[in-house]
Amino acid sequence: MLYPDTVEAEILVHKPWFVATMFGVVLLLFMAFNMSGTSFAELMRPVIGEPSVSGLYGRFAIAFAIAVIFTLNVVLIGFAPLKFQIGIVWLELLLLFIAFFETFHLSLPFIREKLPFLISQGVVTTLYVSAISIVIASVIAVAGAVAKLSNNGFAFAIASFYTSFFRGLPLLMQVYLIYLGLPQLGFVINAVPAGILALSLCYGAYMTEIFRSGIQSIDRGQWEASRSMGFGFALTMRRIILPQALPVIIPPTGNQFISMLKDSSLVSVIGVWELMFLARTLGQKTFQHMEMLISAAMIYWMLSICLELIQSRIERHYHRSKVR
Amino acid sequence: MSAQSVIEAKAVSKWYGQFHALKDINLTVHKGERIVICGPSGSGKSTLIRCFNRLEAHQQGDIVVNGVALHGKMTNVAAVRSNVGMVFQQFNLFPHMTVLMNCMAGPMWVKGVSEKEARETALKFLERVRIPEQANKFPIQLSGGQQQRVAIARSLCMQPAVMLFDEPTSALDPEMVSEVLETMTGLARDGMTMVCVTHEMGFARAVADRVIFMDAGQIVEEGTPDEFFSRPRHDRTKLFLSQILKH
Numbered sequence: 001m002l003y004p005d006t007v008e009a010e011i012l013v014h015k016p017w018f019v020a021t022m023f024g025v026v027l028l029l030f031m032a033f034n035m036s037g038t039s040f041a042e043l044m045r046p047v048i049g050e051p052s053v054s055g056l057y058g059r060f061a062i063a064f065a066i067a068v069i070f071t072l073n074v075v076l077i078g079f080a081p082l083k084f085q086i087g088i089v090w091l092e093l094l095l096l097f098i099a100f101f102e103t104f105h106l107s108l109p110f111i112r113e114k115l116p117f118l119i120s121q122g123v124v125t126t127l128y129v130s131a132i133s134i135v136i137a138s139v140i141a142v143a144g145a146v147a148k149l150s151n152n153g154f155a156f157a158i159a160s161f162y163t164s165f166f167r168g169l170p171l172l173m174q175v176y177l178i179y180l181g182l183p184q185l186g187f188v189i190n191a192v193p194a195g196i197l198a199l200s201l202c203y204g205a206y207m208t209e210i211f212r213s214g215i216q217s218i219d220r221g222q223w224e225a226s227r228s229m230g231f232g233f234a235l236t237m238r239r240i241i242l243p244q245a246l247p248v249i250i251p252p253t254g255n256q257f258i259s260m261l262k263d264s265s266l267v268s269v270i271g272v273w274e275l276m277f278l279a280r281t282l283g284q285k286t287f288q289h290m291e292m293l294i295s296a297a298m299i300y301w302m303l304s305i306c307l308e309l310i311q312s313r314i315e316r317h318y319h320r321s322k323v324r
Numbered sequence: 325m326s327a328q329s330v331i332e333a334k335a336v337s338k339w340y341g342q343f344h345a346l347k348d349i350n351l352t353v354h355k356g357e358r359i360v361i362c363g364p365s366g367s368g369k370s371t372l373i374r375c376f377n378r379l380e381a382h383q384q385g386d387i388v389v390n391g392v393a394l395h396g397k398m399t400n401v402a403a404v405r406s407n408v409g410m411v412f413q414q415f416n417l418f419p420h421m422t423v424l425m426n427c428m429a430g431p432m433w434v435k436g437v438s439e440k441e442a443r444e445t446a447l448k449f450l451e452r453v454r455i456p457e458q459a460n461k462f463p464i465q466l467s468g469g470q471q472q473r474v475a476i477a478r479s480l481c482m483q484p485a486v487m488l489f490d491e492p493t494s495a496l497d498p499e500m501v502s503e504v505l506e507t508m509t510g511l512a513r514d515g516m517t518m519v520c521v522t523h524e525m526g527f528a529r530a531v532a533d534r535v536i537f538m539d540a541g542q543i544v545e546e547g548t549p550d551e552f553f554s555r556p557r558h559d560r561t562k563l564f565l566s567q568i569l570k571h
Contacts, residue, residue: 225416228377229482230406230434239433243420322419322464 140204195267409479469500
C-alpha cells in the first residue's frame with residue numbers, strides 16, 4: 001500500500017473535468033481508427049446504416065457510442081467498493097482479451113484433442129525444469145551473496161566473475177554454450193540437464209545480487225547483537241539475518257521465478273519437449289499454429305498466476321512481525 | 325591478574341585509520357563492581373566497551389575478559405561473548421522473533437539448553453524486568469522502554485559474568501528512561517558486574533562504585549561517585565559536569 005493520507009479526497013473518476021477529458025480522449029482515439037469493418041460497427045447498423053458507406057458520420061457515431069459506454073463504465077465502477085472494483089476491472093480486461101482471441105477463429109476441437117498431451121508432456125517438463133532450476137539457483141544465490149559480501153579475495157573474485165559473466169551473456173547463448181560447449185571438454189550432457197544447468201547458473205547470478213542487497217539491507221545492529229550473544233556466522237546468517245532479509249528478497253525473487261518459468265522456453269532450442277517446444281511443433285502439421293501458441297500462452301499465464309499467489313502468501317506471512 | 329577481575333585492560337590503544345580512538349587505556353573491573361563511564365560524544369567510551377567483547381578489535385595492549393585474552397587471532401571469541409552480556413543504545417532486538425523467542429534463542433542455540441529450560445529461564449528474567457505479559461508479542465509492538473528491558477532480559481538469559489551497557493537510555497523518551505534505570509539499579513543491587521556507558525548522572529551517583537571520565541580517547545579521571553561529582557580534579561571534568569548538570 002502507498003502511504004494512506006487521511007485527508008478524504010473526492011473520487012477522481014467522478015470529477016467532471018476528469019470524466020469530460022476521458023470522454024474526449026476516447027472519442028478522438030476511436031475517431032482516428034476506422035472502425036467500420038468491425039463487429040461493433042455491425043451492431044451499430046440500425047443507427048448508421050451500411051457501415052462501409054457511413055463515412056464520417058458513421059465513424060463519429062461509433063466512436064461516440066464507445067466513448068459513452070467506456071465513460072459510463074468507469075464512472076459506475078467508481079461507485080463500487082475497492083474489492084468489487086478490482087474484480088470488475090479484472091473481469092472486463094479478461095473479456096476484452098477473450099474477444100481478441102475470438103478473432104482468430106480458433107479450432108476448439110483441435111485444442112481439446114492436443115491439450116492433454118500439451119499438459120502431460122509440456123507442462124510437466126516445464127514445471128520440473130523450472131522447479132529444479134529455482135532450487136539450485138536459490139542455493140547458488142545464497143552462496144554467491146555471502147561470497148560477494150565476504151572479505152575473502154578468492155570468494156569475492158569468483159562470485160563477481162560469475163555474476164558478471166552470467167548476467168552479461170544472453171540466456172539463449174548460455175544454453176548453447178553448455179549444451180554444445182561442454183561436450184568439447186568431454187562431458188556429453190543431455191538436453192534436460194543442460195537446460196537446467198543453464199537456467200540455474202543464469203538465474204543464480206541475478207538472484208545473487210538480489211540476496212546480496214537483501215542481506216545488506218539489514219541493520220548492522222542485528223549482526224552486533226547476534227554476534228555479541230555468541231552466535232557464530234552461520235547461525236547469525238540462518239536464524240537472524242536471512243529471515244529478516246526475506247521480506248526484502250521475496251518480491252524480486254518472485255519476479256525471477258516467474259521470469260524463469262517463461263525463460264525455460266528457451267531450452268526448447270536444444271530439443272527439450274517442454275511447453276514451448278510442443279506448442280510450436282504440435283500445430284505445424286496442420287498449420288494450426290495459433291491454437292497451440294495461444295493455449296501455451298494461457299498455460300504459462302496460469303502457472304505465473306499460481307506463482308504470484310504463492311508470493312503474496314509468503315509476503316503476508318512475513319508481514320506478521322511488522323504489525324503494531 | 326587477580327582472580328577477582330572480570331575485565332582487565334592494560335595499555336590498550338586503538339586506531340581507526342589515522343584517528344587514535346583509544347589512547348593507553350588501563351582499567352580493571354572486579355567481580356561485582358559497577359562502573360559508569362561517561363564523557364563527551366566521540367571520547368571513545370562506546371569504542372572501549374565494544375572492545376571488551378571484541379565487537380571492535382584493539383591494536384595495542386592487552387584485554388583479558390574472564391581469564392581469556394582478546395588477542396588478534398582468537399578462536400574462542402564466541403565463548404567469551406556468550407559470557408559477556410551487551411545492551412545497545414538501539415536495543416537491537418530481533419524483530420522477526422517474539423519477545424520470548426528473543427530471550428530463548430541464546431541459551432538454546434549457543435548453550436544447547438533444552439527448549440523447556442530456555443523457556444523457564446526466559447520467563448524468569450522477563451518477570452525480573454517486569455514484562456512477562458508481553459512474552460508473546462513482537463518487539464515492534466512494545467514501547468522503547470519495554471524493548472530495552474527485553475534486551476536486558478535477553479542478555480541476562482545467557483547468565484553472563486558481566487553486563488556491558490552502551491548508552492542504554494539515550495534512545496528513549498524521558499518517561500521511559502526511569503523504568504530502564506530502575507531495572508538496571510535492581511541488577512546492580514543483586515550484585516551483577518556492570519560497565520555502563522551513560523549520561524545518567526543520577527544513576528551514576530546512586531549505583532556506581534567507580535565513575536570513569538573519558539575525553540579524546542583517554543581516561544581523564546577516575547573515582548568514586550562522591551569524589552567525582554563533589555571534587556572533580558581536572559578542568560575538563562569540571563567543564564563536562566557543569567555542562568551536563570546545568571539543566
